[in-house]
Structure formats: C-alpha cells, structure tokens
Amino acid sequence: MAFLAFDYGRRRIGVAVGEPLTGSARGLVTLAGGSPPPWPRIDALVTEWRPEGFVVGWPTQADGQATPLGPAIREFGAALEARFGKPVYWSDERLSSHLARDRSRSGRNDPGLDAHAAAVILEGWFLENAHDA
Template identity: 45%
Template sequence: MFLAFDFGHKRIGVAVGDTLTGTARALPALRSSTQPDWPGIERLLTQWRPEALIVGLPLDEDGGEQDITTLARQFAEQLRRRSGLCVHLADERYSSRAADDALRDARASGRMKRRVRKGDRDGEAARVILEQWLAEQSIR
C-alpha cells in the first residue's frame, strides 16, 4: 500500500494504491494554505499504514525546477522525518492535465454524478502520479 501526495499552495491532493493491482484512487484533498495539514496526514498514515510515500515533483516542461519544486522537496523531507517512511519523488509533469481529462470523462459518461469540486482535481492528480509511479516500479 502506498500514499501519494500532489503538493500545492492551497491544497494537497492525496491518493492510495498498491502494486498488486497497479491502480490508485483519489482521497479527499487536504488543506495547505500556510502549512500542510499534519494532523490530517497523520490520520491517513494511521488509517492506510503505507509501506512508502510518493510526492509529486512539479517540474516545467523542459524538466527544470520552479519555485514550487523547492516547496514540494521540503514537504517531502518533512514527510520523511515525521513519518519515518521512505519518500519517493515522482515527476508530476502533465498530471493535472490528465486529472482534468479524467474528471471531464467521468462527468460526461455519468460515472461522476455531481459537479467537480476544487479538491477533486488535486486528488485525481495524486492518483495519476501514483499510478505512473506504480507502473514504473513494475517495469524495474
């Protein structure tokens, strides 16, 4: 079992998944306005008992770092120290675009009956990040 985080200035998307199925599902996003919701993260760690954590690393299209890349690295390091678990960084380029596409498809097909909420995109992006990471692990 793994937990993935899509770090953002306002919210942190979260997803859970495993290597058995190679799939993940989005969980409700956590707030992140002034600092991460550590009590919320600790509840997730207790509930899911992951073997490792994955944090999306926001890079620009050319693979260069942005201002938020540094913040995501700091979040990953804090997560490692607080949880005592191994934290993997995963390239998250295009995950938000893939999340938007998946949410749009879910609404159009009727799988998602309600309107898309702000945190939905963040959780869906975390799901994309985790499934890509799981796929890379199965190749190795």
C-alpha cells in the same frame, strides 16, 4: 501494501492511495494547503492506510528544471519522511492535472482534481518502478 501519494501545492494538497500489485490508485481527498501542511489530517490518513511509503509529485518545467515550488515540495517530502519514518519517492507530475480531469466527476463524493492528480502520479510511479514497489 499501500502507498500514499501527494500532489503538493501551496493552496491545495491532493492525496491518493494505491496498491503496487494492481498498479492502480484512487484519489482520497483534497486538503487545504498552507504552511505548515495540515498534519492532523495527514496523520489520520497515515493511521488509516498504513502506507509502506509515500510518492510525491515533482513538477518540472519544459526544459527539465524544477519549478519555483520545488523547494517547498522537497521540504514537504523531507517532513513526511522525518515524521513517519517511511521512504519518500519522487514522481514526475507533468500532465497529471490534465489526465486527472478525465477522472473528475461532478458530485459531492468527488475527492477533487488534486486528489485525482495524486492518483495519476502514483499510477505513473507504479509503472516506472514496478520492480521496486
């Protein structure tokens, strides 16, 4: 049972896959963002991995309020759910980029910082929701 996670941004969207049984995730790819999102690429990932659901990183400011990107992220999550008929879960993404730097490696096979951040987001969600996944 796999889950796909997304670190959504206007310029880039990091994508990771993970298994709740092991609680681990790995970055797959960093996609070019934009409006609309790169649905053909996302469609292909969903077809390949057949996830049970999606986890989308939810950014908050230090005071707990949503960031200005919040409405676009909610719209992306709603579109994922409508398009694929799978549940979308939200996970706090604070510090995900910082933690993702530790996973980055130089080289052509590295999926990119945003993909590593998506993996951190997914692993955090697994930890917080071990009984649900």
